[in-house]
Amino acid sequence: MSLFFLMLNFNGFAQGNDGLIYNFNKQINRIGAELKASQVSECYVNLISINNVVSNYLIKKEVPNSLLDFLINKKVFCPAFRTKGSNEKVFLVARYIHSTQYDSYLILVISEDSSRKNLYLVNVTSDTLISFCLIASCSQEIGLNMQRYSIYQGNDLFEMYFEEIISDIELVQEEDKVREKQQRVFKIPIVVDSDTGKIYRK
Numbered sequence: 001m002s003l004f005f006l007m008l009n010f011n012g013f014a015q016g017n018d019g020l021i022y023n024f025n026k027q028i029n030r031i032g033a034e035l036k037a038s039q040v041s042e043c044y045v046n047l048i049s050i051n052n053v054v055s056n057y058l059i060k061k062e063v064p065n066s067l068l069d070f071l072i073n074k075k076v077f078c079p080a081f082r083t084k085g086s087n088e089k090v091f092l093v094a095r096y097i098h099s100t101q102y103d104s105y106l107i108l109v110i111s112e113d114s115s116r117k118n119l120y121l122v123n124v125t126s127d128t129l130i131s132f133c134l135i136a137s138c139s140q141e142i143g144l145n146m147q148r149y150s151i152y153q154g155n156d157l158f159e160m161y162f163e164e165i166i167s168d169i170e171l172v173q174e175e176d177k178v179r180e181k182q183q184r185v186f187k188i189p190i191v192v193d194s195d196t197g198k199i200y201r202k
Contacts, residue, residue: 020160021190021199022076022132032126034064035092035105043094043106048158049149050117050138053093053106061092063107067122067129076132087112096121099194102130115140123197130197133190135160150190157202160188 038061045052068090089110096104107120119136122129135150135158145165150158164184189202 020134020188021201022074023198023200024074024129024131026070026129027127028066028070028129029127031064031067031129032103032124034066035095035103035124038062038092040092040105041094043096046152047149048096048106048119048121048151049136050108050119050147052149053108053119053136057094057106058091058108059093063090063092070129071132093119098192099123099197101125101195102197104192104197106135121192121199123192123199125197131192131199133192133199135190156191156194158190158192160190162186162188 040059040061041057043053043057045056089112091108091110093106093108096106098104102123102125105122105124107122109118109120111117117138118134121133121135123131134148137148139146146163147165148160148162150160152158162185190199191202192199
């Protein structure tokens, strides 16, 4: 099957060193109620990929403006999203079932030319944005296609895989081809605490 879709200081805002993980614990008025009101489908899958989400869960629901404004102001999204009025498309895709202590949602951001797609996991309680994390992405550029996807391993552990799908670099030596294939995939262990909603690198 072709994977065409590629994919701490405390001041109310804490960011992981790699820019993938954000723990906020920030009050946003009615954020939980606004997300619940969207009535998106429930997502139970262990493999969280752009291809999987687009195929099975993509419903064009609006993300509450209060959440979008907060994330843009904190510069969480990619650079093109750092100013309002950009042409990225943002969808609330699904409610992800991970904990009984808080609610989790998947947010999909698609660039104007659809060459980049990022999938985020957001954890909230009734009025608190707990955490936010990039869990899948895809990038289609000339000569290079890449994707990230996450697989739930149980016990709150996710593994995010980064994979180069296509490259226009031509290797002549067989040992170079073997070495490149081994280096095309690597993984990052991520824990999403089912009690607190905090996300961190293991």
